[in-house]
Amino acid sequence: xxxxxxxxxxxxxxxxxxxxxxxxxxxxxxxxxxxxxxxxxxxxxxxxxxxxxxxxxxxxxxxxxxxxxxxxxxxxxxxxxxxxx
Numbered sequence: 001x002x003x004x005x006x007x008x009x010x011x012x013x014x015x016x017x018x019x020x021x022x023x024x025x026x027x028x029x030x031x032x033x034x035x036x037x038x039x040x041x042x043x044x045x046x047x048x049x050x051x052x053x054x055x056x057x058x059x060x061x062x063x064x065x066x067x068x069x070x071x072x073x074x075x076x077x078x079x080x081x082x083x084x085x
Contacts, residue, residue, distance in 0.1 A: 005040075008033040 011029065 005033075005037070008036055
């Protein structure tokens with residue numbers, strides 16, 4: 001996000017310094033910067049959502065592992081009991 005803003009500021013500075021920038025040019029550039037900023041905010045929100053989903057999936061996987069280990073332990077105990085008989 002910071003990189004995009006820095007690039008936008010550099011582009012603005014270059015366009016202003018390179019020649020006679022009209023108000024229309026500045027307004028166009030500002031609208032582009034605003035569009036990029038909105039895109040960055042959306043990408044950030046999407047990334048946060050993906051992180052939350054990943055955390056939920058990890059918790060679910062950890063629970064499945066625990067349940068699997070418990071089931072294996074019970075099966076092992078039952079097998080050992082049956083072998084004693």
